[in-house]
Amino acid sequence: MGSVLVSAVAALVYSGTVSFLAFTATFARRGELRREARSTLALVVPGRTAEPQQSPTQQP
Helix, strand or coil: CHHHHHHHHHHHHHHHHHHHHHHHHHHCCCHHHHHHHHHHHHHHCCCCCCCCCCCCCCCC
């Protein structure tokens, strides 16, 4: 039963972290914070690739 509890807590922490990063990557006011959240999300979620970084002169 102890391993089930540890697994449940780990799943809750993981899902909370991913949710927090996804909301930050979507709704943060500063572009730098959104980019950092997206790159961290790409590390945490398997199979997700990071978006290519654009220089400030390439943005419309």
